[in-house]
Amino acid sequence: xxxxxxxxxxxxxxxxxxxxxxxxxxxxxxxxxxxxxxxxxxxxxxxxxxxxxxxxxxxxxxxxxxxxxxxxxxxxxxxxxxxxxxxxxxxxxxxxxxxxxxxxxxxxxxxxxxxxxxxxxxxxxxxxxxxxxxxxxxxxxxxxxxxxxxxxxxxxxxxxxxxxxxxxxxxxxxxxxxxxxxxxxxxxxxxxxxxxxxxxxxxxxxxxxxxxxxxxxxxxxxxxxxxxxxxxxxxxxxxxxxxxxxxxxxxxxxxxxxxxxxxxxxxxxxxxxxxxxxxxxxxxxxxxxxxxxxxxxxxxxxxxxxxxxxxxxxxxxxxxxxxxxxxxxxxxxxxxxxxxxxxxxxxxxxxxxx
Ligand SMILES: NC(=O)c1ccc[n+]([C@@H]2O[C@H](COP(=O)([O-])OP(=O)(O)OC[C@H]3O[C@@H](n4cnc5c(N)ncnc54)[C@H](O)[C@@H]3O)[C@@H](O)[C@H]2O)c1
Numbered sequence: 001x002x003x004x005x006x007x008x009x010x011x012x013x014x015x016x017x018x019x020x021x022x023x024x025x026x027x028x029x030x031x032x033x034x035x036x037x038x039x040x041x042x043x044x045x046x047x048x049x050x051x052x053x054x055x056x057x058x059x060x061x062x063x064x065x066x067x068x069x070x071x072x073x074x075x076x077x078x079x080x081x082x083x084x085x086x087x088x089x090x091x092x093x094x095x096x097x098x099x100x101x102x103x104x105x106x107x108x109x110x111x112x113x114x115x116x117x118x119x120x121x122x123x124x125x126x127x128x129x130x131x132x133x134x135x136x137x138x139x140x141x142x143x144x145x146x147x148x149x150x151x152x153x154x155x156x157x158x159x160x161x162x163x164x165x166x167x168x169x170x171x172x173x174x175x176x177x178x179x180x181x182x183x184x185x186x187x188x189x190x191x192x193x194x195x196x197x198x199x200x201x202x203x204x205x206x207x208x209x210x211x212x213x214x215x216x217x218x219x220x221x222x223x224x225x226x227x228x229x230x231x232x233x234x235x236x237x238x239x240x241x242x243x244x245x246x247x248x249x250x251x252x253x254x255x256x257x258x259x260x261x262x263x264x265x266x267x268x269x270x271x272x273x274x275x276x277x278x279x280x281x282x283x284x285x286x287x288x289x290x291x292x293x294x295x296x297x298x299x300x301x302x303x304x305x306x307x308x309x310x311x312x313x314x315x316x317x318x319x320x321x322x323x324x325x326x327x328x329x330x331x332x333x334x335x336x337x338x339x340x341x342x343x344x345x346x347x348x349x350x351x352x353x354x
Contacts, residue, residue, distance in 0.1 A: 001013055001016075001024055001025070001026050001073075001074045001076060001101065002027045002028065002055050002073070002074070002075045002076055002077035003027075003028055003034070003055075003076035003077030004024075004026030004027070004028055004050075004076060005026065005028035005030055005035055005038055005039055005050070005073070006035075006036070006038070006076060006080070006191075006317065007027070007033070007080075007185070007189050007190040007191060007194075008127070008185075008228070009026070009076035009077075010038035010189050010229060011187065011189060011224045011225065011227075011228050012076065012185065012228045012231060012232075013039060013042050013048065013233065014039075014042055015225065015228035015229065015232065016228070017045060017047060017048060019232060020232075021047065022047065023047040023048070023049075023068075024042070024047065025037065025049045025051060025064060025070065026050050026051065026070050026078065027047070027051045027055065027060075027061070027064065028050070028051075028053075029052070029053060029055075029077070031079070032191075033079075033081075033221075035189075035191075035328060035334060036050065037244060037267060037333055040187045042216055046121045049068075050136050051064060053140055054095075054099065055074050055075070055077045055095065055099040055100070055102065056095070056098055056099035056102045056103070058102050058105065058106055058345050060108045060174060061102070061103060061106040062109065062110070065110040066110065071121060071122060071123075072123040072125065072235060073103075073107050073123075073125070074125045074127065074231065075100065075103060075124070075125065076124045076127045077095065077103075077157070078096050078127075078159070078162075079092045079095050079096060079155070080155070081155070081194070082153045082155045082191070083287060084155075084193075085153055085154035086154065086287065086289075089154035089158075091159055092155055093154075095225050096155075096161070096162050097158050097161045097162055097165075099239070100126070100165055100166070104124070104165055104169045104175070107124050107175065107177050108117050108169060108173055111124075111175055111176075120176075122176055123176050123177075123178055123211065124166070124169075124176065124178070125177070125178045125179075125180065125234065125235050126162065126166040126173075126177060126178045126180070127164065127180055127182070127231065127268065128163050128179055128180060128182075128185075129156065129159050129182060129246065130143055130151050130183045130220070130245070130294050130296050131151065131152075131155065131159065131257065131291070131294065132151050132159050132160040132163060132181060132209070132241065133147045133149060133151075133181075133294070134149070134150030134151060134152055134156075134291065135152060135291035135293060135294070136292070136293040136294065137293065137294055138218075139294075140293075142220075142247075142295035142297040143245060143294070143295065143297060143330060144147065144245065144297040144299075145181075145242075145300055149163070149164075149222075150201070152289050153289055154271075156179055163179055163181075163243075164343060165177050167179070167243075168270075168300040172237045176240035176241070177240060177241060177311070178234050178235065178238045178239075178240065178241075178242060179243040179244070179294075180230065180231055180234055180243070180244050180246055181243060181244070181245050182222060182227050182230070182245075182246040182247065183219065183220035183222050183248060183295075184219045184220065184221050184222065184245040185221075185222055185223075185227050186221060186222075186223065186295075186317065186320055186321050187223050187224030187316065187323070188320065189330070190224070190325070191334060192331070192334065193255075195254065195257065195258075196216075196257065196320060197320075198210075198221075198229075199257075199261045199262075200320070200321055200325075200337070202260060203261065203271055203272065203274070203277040203280055204273065204324075204325070205273070206274045206280070208271035208280055208281075209258055209262075209277070209280045209281045209282060210284045210288055211254055211282065211283050211284065212254065212284060212285075212286045212290060213283070213285075213286030213290060214255075214283070215253060215254050215255030215258070215283065215290070216254070216255065216271070216292075217253065217254050218251050218255050218259075218293040218294070218295070219251070219252065219254070219293075220248055220249070220252075220294055220295050220296045221248055221257070221313050221316075222246065222247055222248035222250070222316075223245075223248070223309065223310075223316030223319070225310070225311065225316075226248065226309035226310055226311055226316075227246060229307065229310070230244075230307045231246075233301070233305050233306070234305065234307075234309045235331045237305050238305065243299060244301045244305070245296050245298055245301065246298055246301055247295070247296025247297070247298045248309050248311075248313065248316075249296075249309075250312070251293075251295050251296065252313060254285050256311075257317075258281060259278060259281075260313075260314070261317065261321060262277035263276075263278075264317060264318055265277050265321060268321065268322065268325070269321075269325060287304070301329065326354055
């Protein structure tokens with residue numbers, strides 16, 4: 001797994017090794033978004049090995065492949081935050097495009113040397129996003145696997161480029177690739193620059209809850225555990241060369257997401273400094289190029305592979321809010337210098353978690 005110390009990667013390493021017992025090597029550069037504490041549930045397991053490094057480091061990746069002889073590579077490593085890509089797109093091009101290219105090159109070299117039966121069974125799974133499809137109008141049908149790519153941010157453009165490279169390595173070299181395009185995730189271990197953890201943490205500290213523009217930007221939301229199950233399902237049963245859209249059939253406007261978090265907190269955390277928490281909602285200037293609506297048609301993975309999400313938005317969100325309340329030590333560990341600088345740059349000093 002690459003990027004396994006990040007939000008989805010860490011959830012996936014735990015999900016995979018619990019379900020299969022297979023050994024896992026996690027390669028991660030530990031950027032601001034990577035955190036070894038996210039892997040605490042698997043670090044003690046003898047079948048898990050953490051390696052600090054960059055997916056763009058060909059010598060390291062090549063050596064790891066030869067040494068550990070994996071039957072699959074799952075690529076989560078990425079710069080993943082749209083707002084950061086607006087302030088500094090360079091890192092996104094380096095990791096998401098150049099890094100994925102180097103990783104593909106090394107994996108291809110390794111795969112070509114495998115004996116025939118292992119070559120056939122090998123998989124390279126690339127984890128991507130619904131943001132590559134661009135923005136929908138309110139009445140447009142949801143994104144399907146045949147929707148034309150139309151990325152609008154440096155983040156989504158860099159992910160789209162990586163998806164195209166993966167596609168090309170299948171068509172040109174025959175590498176058995178799989179690509180998944182998923183909607184917005186939420187759940188344990190998500191870095192609190194993203195909407196749901198940011199709102200939870202600010203609400204329990206009594207700080208303003210920043211909502212972009214009119215709050216009517218719509219996203220489809222999926223609990224991270226359901227995303228991990230879907231990736232495992234695609235890895236085991238997906239057809240090489242195919243892409244699979246993954247989503248929760250849970251379209252929500254941002255303002256409704258924020259209000260739902262507030263209502264859950266009113267109920268399960270009545271000792272907060274500000275109840276009702278909705279009083280903290282503050283509309284802030286919209287970000288440039290903010291896509292209006294994303295929605296996913298997940299019919300292909302549901303019909304072909306039999307995957308379905310287990311959590312509804314309400315049950316998954318309740319679990320998530322409870323997790324952040326129960327894991328304040330983890331929160332304190334990640335809301336340090338770099339994080340505080342980012343919140344101040346983006347929303348101003350009054351939005352700092354205390
Ligand atoms: N979070 C979402 O809602 C969402 C939705 C759909 C798809 N995705 C995709 O899923 C993947 C994981 O997303 P996430 O939210 O867990 O991201 P994240 O930012 O939480 O984690 C990314 C991880 O990759 C590591 N990393 C970054 N650059 C690296 C490099 N050059 N080499 C090795 N490791 C590197 C980081 O240290 C971090 O641990 C990304 O590819 C993202 O595009 C995310």
